[in-house]
Amino acid sequence: MSENNYLLIDAAFKRPVTRTPVWVMRQAGRYLSEYREVREKAGSFLKLCMNPELAAEVSIQPLDIIGVDAVIMFSDILTPLIGIGTELDFVPGPVISNPVRTGSDINNLKPFNPEESTAYVGAILKLIRKQIEGRAPVIGFAGAPFTLACYLVEGGNTKLFSKTIQLFFDQPELAHQLMDKLSVLTIDYLNYQIENGAQMVQLFDTWAGILSPEDFKQYILPYITRIFDSLDKKNEVPRVYYVNGSSHLLPQMATCGADVIGLDWRTDIGRVKQQIGDKVALQGNIDPNILFCSKEIIQQRTKQILDKFGSDSGHIFNLGHGIDKSVNPEHLKAMVETVKTYSVR
Amino acid sequence: MSENNYLLIDAAFKRPVTRTPVWVMRQAGRYLSEYREVREKAGSFLKLCMNPELAAEVSIQPLDIIGVDAVIMFSDILTPLIGIGTELDFVPGPVISNPVRTGSDINNLKPFNPEESTAYVGAILKLIRKQIEGRAPVIGFAGAPFTLACYLVEGGNTKLFSKTIQLFFDQPELAHQLMDKLSVLTIDYLNYQIENGAQMVQLFDTWAGILSPEDFKQYILPYITRIFDSLDKKNEVPRVYYVNGSSHLLPQMATCGADVIGLDWRTDIGRVKQQIGDKVALQGNIDPNILFCSKEIIQQRTKQILDKFGSDSGHIFNLGHGIDKSVNPEHLKAMVETVKTYSVR
Numbered sequence: 226m227s228e229n230n231y232l233l234i235d236a237a238f239k240r241p242v243t244r245t246p247v248w249v250m251r252q253a254g255r256y257l258s259e260y261r262e263v264r265e266k267a268g269s270f271l272k273l274c275m276n277p278e279l280a281a282e283v284s285i286q287p288l289d290i291i292g293v294d295a296v297i298m299f300s301d302i303l304t305p306l307i308g309i310g311t312e313l314d315f316v317p318g319p320v321i322s323n324p325v326r327t328g329s330d331i332n333n334l335k336p337f338n339p340e341e342s343t344a345y346v347g348a349i350l351k352l353i354r355k356q357i358e359g360r361a362p363v364i365g366f367a368g369a370p371f372t373l374a375c376y377l378v379e380g381g382n383t384k385l386f387s388k389t390i391q392l393f394f395d396q397p398e399l400a401h402q403l404m405d406k407l408s409v410l411t412i413d414y415l416n417y418q419i420e421n422g423a424q425m426v427q428l429f430d431t432w433a434g435i436l437s438p439e440d441f442k443q444y445i446l447p448y449i450t451r452i453f454d455s456l457d458k459k460n461e462v463p464r465v466y467y468v469n470g471s472s473h474l475l476p477q478m479a480t481c482g483a484d485v486i487g488l489d490w491r492t493d494i495g496r497v498k499q500q501i502g503d504k505v506a507l508q509g510n511i512d513p514n515i516l517f518c519s520k521e522i523i524q525q526r527t528k529q530i531l532d533k534f535g536s537d538s539g540h541i542f543n544l545g546h547g548i549d550k551s552v553n554p555e556h557l558k559a560m561v562e563t564v565k566t567y568s569v570r
Numbered sequence: 571m572s573e574n575n576y577l578l579i580d581a582a583f584k585r586p587v588t589r590t591p592v593w594v595m596r597q598a599g600r601y602l603s604e605y606r607e608v609r610e611k612a613g614s615f616l617k618l619c620m621n622p623e624l625a626a627e628v629s630i631q632p633l634d635i636i637g638v639d640a641v642i643m644f645s646d647i648l649t650p651l652i653g654i655g656t657e658l659d660f661v662p663g664p665v666i667s668n669p670v671r672t673g674s675d676i677n678n679l680k681p682f683n684p685e686e687s688t689a690y691v692g693a694i695l696k697l698i699r700k701q702i703e704g705r706a707p708v709i710g711f712a713g714a715p716f717t718l719a720c721y722l723v724e725g726g727n728t729k730l731f732s733k734t735i736q737l738f739f740d741q742p743e744l745a746h747q748l749m750d751k752l753s754v755l756t757i758d759y760l761n762y763q764i765e766n767g768a769q770m771v772q773l774f775d776t777w778a779g780i781l782s783p784e785d786f787k788q789y790i791l792p793y794i795t796r797i798f799d800s801l802d803k804k805n806e807v808p809r810v811y812y813v814n815g816s817s818h819l820l821p822q823m824a825t826c827g828a829d830v831i832g833l834d835w836r837t838d839i840g841r842v843k844q845q846i847g848d849k850v851a852l853q854g855n856i857d858p859n860i861l862f863c864s865k866e867i868i869q870q871r872t873k874q875i876l877d878k879f880g881s882d883s884g885h886i887f888n889l890g891h892g893i894d895k896s897v898n899p900e901h902l903k904a905m906v907e908t909v910k911t912y913s914v915r
Contacts, residue, residue, distance in 0.1 A: 439838065
């Protein structure tokens with residue numbers, strides 16, 4: 226393994242590092258013209274997800290073009306749901322034409338077999354590992370059960386979550402059945418990724434922040450804990466848990482068994498470190514909108530985050546949310562470059 | 571004044587109450603068929619806002635139909651912006667065809683004269699006061715400067731806020747100029763409402779939650795403090811400050827001079843009371859999506875919130891965010907009825 230490799234994994238396990246590692250959520254994405262070219266070639270977003278050669282190519286682009294310290298496999302959190310019978314399309318937002326809302330809908334979900342349903346993900350990971358030859362670690366990921374449940378119940382994106390809340394609070398037994406099935410899927414899916422070369426895994430629980438601490442404790446935390454506890458190679462493959470809008474959930478999130486907690490940009494990373502930094506490493510957390518500002522401001526704000534965390538190990542620099550498609554790649558480079566130079570111990 | 575009147579105002583000032591008062595954000599709205607009929611008659615949303623007779627009629631509907639303890643004037647936070655030169659339309663979301671992005675855009679904003687630009691708001695408040703004859707207090711409101719700035723800079727609704735962040739962080743002097751102008755507008759607008767009969771005023775800072783505590787302190791808090799400090803009849807007219815997604819900002823919000831802090835539904839009101847309840851009264855905070863659940867669950871969750879706050883004064887029951895258009899009014903009635911019976915001291 227190269228120096229980069231050790232940086233990300235070492236920071237996740239809070240082992241000494243020579244500087245802070247950096248990568249960016251949604252780094253393989255539309256803000257890069259090189260990505261848009263490959264996406265065009267693939268024909269559609271879903272076809273790109275399922276084409277190992279092209280998906281590996283876009284996954285590796287940010288390593289070469291931006292200089293990040295990790296490669297995250299190109300995929301979408303919803304694609305494994307196809308394997309349990311979900312009819313999924315992107316238009317461009319996700320649409321599920323057979324949403325899951327009743328006991329029989331939940332019963333009818335097929336068992337998930339990653340080798341059958343997501344063989345392309347195994348192939349992508351193997352291709353990336355082979356092609357980058359240890360220049361950086363490879364990150365796998367999955368959607369967390371509650372976030373997957375939101376999409377399944379609502380039938381796509383929503384701002385309201387009325388059907389999800391109705392299912393969870395009116396029929397908690399059904400909700401727990403659904404969470405159980407999705408947890409089993411997630412465990413199998415992440416272990417399949419680890420088996421095929423993922424060196425760190427991140428669980429994206431984008432929507433968990435809509436719940437109060439009490440409901441989070443009842444409906445989400447036990448499943449996250451079980452998933453992280455069931456993963457292979459625990460001492461080698463760090464486990465990251467990310468929730469957007471999570472400032473009210475941080476103390477509970479720190480107890481889920483994750484090695485790293487991914488922060489959104491609204492929290493003060495210095496204060497969060499005081500709060501839960503003894504239990505977990507932290508990933509984040511610059512405001513993604515800072516990338517629309519001048520390079521001077523980007524540099525200044527990047528240094529502020531690094532200063533707030535301090536020089537201990539246990540910090541992986543990242544945005545607090547995914548990068549937007551209209552960001553100038555030169556601005557992202559300025560951020561990455563600042564992390565790499567300013568954080569040298 | 572009737573008993574209801576005293577309940578809301580007394581709870582806001584933490585004076586003893588016989589039970590917890592309740593009202594609901596966006597209570598004069600599309601979930602009521604009676605509202606939809608009047609809205610149809612008015613011709614458009616903006617025409618309804620500017621028609622004092624019809625706006626007063628829909629404002630009063632929830633008092634008669636739902637039995638809430640307060641009437642909030644029907645309006646929109648963006649309408650006063652028309653008075654400073656903003657070209658505003660609702661299609662149905664707000665669209666501003668002349669956004670404010672440069673120093674000269676900010677300089678060109680016209681001085682705000684509430685008597686000229688928002689005479690209809692004065693008329694609405696007077697009509698409501700006259701028609702309800704003291705059966706409940708009347709709430710006025712305004713958008714807070716940062717939230718208004720987001721709409722002005724972005725030109726309407728957005729999920730991204732890239733142009734706002736760019737203006738605020740790249741050109742802080744311009745941002746402060748804009749915040750200053752919008753603060754003067756807000757002070758004049760709220761004092762005009764108080765003069766015309768508003769008995770409590772709420773400042774809606776819907777988007778303030780996108781900022782970190784540090785940026786909130788620099789860019790928002792001084793203006794909110796100044797606004798609340800500049801309002802008339804401070805000992806009679808309680809001042810409420812509401813931010814959605816505010817759990818990371820609560821300690822600072824509690825210092826802004828508001829009598830009441832409006833909570834979203836994600837925070838535990840019992841814990842927030844411990845945190846800032848010595849400084850302010852609290853308004854909230856049931857999840858608006860609970861109204862999609864069965865009446866039993868609505869009752870159970872309503873009681874939970876009441877129990878968490880306890881029997882001290884200083885609690886105004888409300889949703890943690892506006893009510894959705896597809897809620898069954900009978901479900902809202904079940905919530906309001908539960909508050910009114912279960913909270914009796």
